Amino acid sequence: MNKSEAKKRIQKLRREIAKLRYEYHVENKADVTDDVYDSLTRELNDLTAKYPEFVDRNAGENRVAGKPLDKFVKVRHKVRMLSLNDVFSEEDLSLWDQRVKKLTNRKEIEYFCEAKLDGLAASLIYINGKFVRGATRGDGFIGEDITENLKTIHSIPLSLKPPYPVYLEVRGEAVMSKATLLKLNKQNQKTGQPLFANTRNAAAGSLRQLDPNLAAKRNLDFFAYDIVDINGGKKLETHSEKHQYLRELGFQVDQNEAKSSSLAEVMAFTNKFKKIRDKFQYGIDGIVVSVDNLDLQQTLGVVGKAPRYMAAFKYPAERATTVVKDVRVNVGRTGVLTPLAIFEPTLVAGSMVSKATLHNMDQIERLDLRIGDTVVIEKAGDVIPKVVQVLAGMRTGRERKVKVPSACPECGSRVEKRIGGTFRDHNSSPAPLSVAYYCTNPKCPAKDERYLEHFVSAFDIYELGPKILRRFKDEGLITDAADIFVLSKEDIALLPRFGEKSAENIVAEIKSKKKVPLSKFLWALGILHVGEETARDLAENFGTLDMIMKANQEEINAIENIGPAVSESTYEFFRNKDNLRFLEKLKQNGVIVDKAEKRKAGKLTGMSFVLTGTLSGMSREIAKEKILSLGGKVAGSVSKTRSYVVAGADPGSKLTTAQKLGVRVLSEDEFLKMLS
C-alpha cells in the first residue's frame, strides 16, 4: 500500500469505527460485535504507526490522551452557565405556569418536559464540526477545561455528522450509570478506597481529576440537552427542535421527553416518569420543564442565576430510617456550633447518607434526639439530608442525651448561648430565629480555618485545599488570609512532603489570582448575609470598593434586592477596625480589586420611557426590564422630559397627555425595533 492509499484507507477505517461506536454507545445497538470493532481498530493503529503524518489528535482512536495534566486551565464561558429554579410541588409548578403566562401575556403555553439527569454539567464547543473544547460549569462564568477527560466519553462525538454548523456550543450532562457505580464501589471497597455516595459525585469526581486514563476507565456517558450558541446550521424556533437537531448531529439525547400543552400534561409526564425512575439506568433528580418557544424564552429572560422560562420539578423528598451512632459538633465560620448526627449508612433518594446536620443545638431539644435513637431522615434531590423525626417507640432505654458542650470542641473557649440572632453561612439563606451556641473566642482556629477555606474558594485559588491551608497554618506560614499572597516558593518547599514543583504551582496560582473582581472580593470578605449573588449586586451598583466603603446605610439599602439586614452588616463591616486593618494588609500584600462594570450602559442610555396600554408580545414587567437592561429609564407618568411613550392596545389617558405635550409616541412594533 502506498502513502496515498494508506491515507484513504485510514479515513475509511476511521469513519467505519466511528459509525460502530455511535451505534454501540448512542443507539445501544447490540449487534455490533467487539471482534469486528477490535480488528478494524488494530488495522488503523498499525497504519498510523507506519504513517505518523496521518495521526490526528482529535480522531476517535485518540480519545484517551495518555498523559495526565498538571492542572486544569480556566476558561470563560461565552454564554453563562445558569442554574434552574426548583419547584417541589404541583402548586409551585402551577404558580410558575401562571407567572409565565402573565409575563408573556398568553393564555396558552406549549411546554417541553425532559428528564433532569443527575451528573456533572458540561459545555462542549464544536468548530467546523470538530470537538475543540469542553468545560465544567464552575461558577457559571468561568469553568475548567476538561476536554481531555470528556474526549474519553464515547457518546460525545468528536466530529459532528454533516451538515453541521460552523460554530456550536452544546450543553449537557456527563453521567455515570447506577450499574457502573455499583461496580466501581465494589472495587473501591476491595482496595480500601473511599466509596462514592452517588452517581453524581462519581461522575464529577471522574471528570475533575487530571488523568484522562482514569476518566476513560469510568465508563461515563453524556446526554446533550441544549444548544446555547450556534453560527450557521439550522434555524431553530423551539427547544424541542434543538433536541431533534442535536440527535441529527450525532449527540445522545435522552428519549424521555414530551411536549405538553397544559399543566395537566406536564404533571402526567412527571407522574409517568416517577414510575420508571427507580429502574432508570441513570440517576434522575427531577423533570426539567421549559417553555418550548425560543422567542418566548427570550422574552422571559433570566433573573439572578436562573432562567424564568425553565423550572426543575423535583420529586418530593424521600425518607428512610436509621440509627444515630453519634453526635459531633463542628465550629463554623461565624463560630456557631453545629451538631452533626452520624448514622449507620443508609440509602435515601439515591445517595448513601451517613451524616446529617442538625442545624443547631436547639433542634436537638426540639426533636428530643438522643444518641442510639432510631430516626427518620429526609432527603430531596441534592439538598443536604435532615433528621425530621425521632421514633421514640423504638427506644431501648440505653439511649444517651446529647449535651451542649460547655467549651468549644476546637479551642476549649467558653461557649455562649445567643437567642434570636440569625446567622448565615456564605452560601445558605438566613436561618429563622433560633437558639444558637457560639464559641466566644474571636481567634478560634476552627473559625479561622473555615474562613480561610471560604476566602480561597471565593478567590478561585484551587491549589489551596483545606488540608494544605491547615498545614500552612500549623507550620506558621500564614496567620490570616492576607498572608497567603506573600508566600514564597522557598517557604513552601521547605515543608516536608512538598516538592519544588508543587510549591511552584501553588505560588504561581496565588500570583495569578491577586487581581480579583470586586464581586468576588466582597464575597470573600465573609460579610454577614452577603452571599455570592448579593456581592454581585453590591459590586454592580457601587462599581468600586471605595464607593462601598464610603456608602451610608441608606445608600446601600436603596439597591434593588438588598434589604436592611445586608445594608446594616455591610455598613458595620467597613466601620470595624480589625476589618479595615485586614483590608489594608490585603492591599499591601498585592491584592488588587478590579473595578466592577457599572450597571450596563446601552443604546437606551439617557432615554426615558412611559408604558401605557397592553403590549401583545410581552408584559409591562418584561418591557420594563428590557429598557433597564439597555440603560434606559422607565417612568410612571408622562411629562415633557420623557423621551417616549410606548402605546399598546387600549392606551389610557397617558397617550392623550403625551400627544398634548408633544412627547414622541411609539407603537409596539416601533418599540420592538428599538430594542432589537
Ligand code: IVH
Ligand atoms: S437545562 C439553565 N436540562 O441541572 C440551566 N439541565 O439544576 C439548566 N441538568 O446545571 C439547563 N439534566 O447540569 C437542563 N435535561 C436537562 C438537565 C439539566 C440535568 C442539570 C444541569 C444544570 C442543573 C440545574
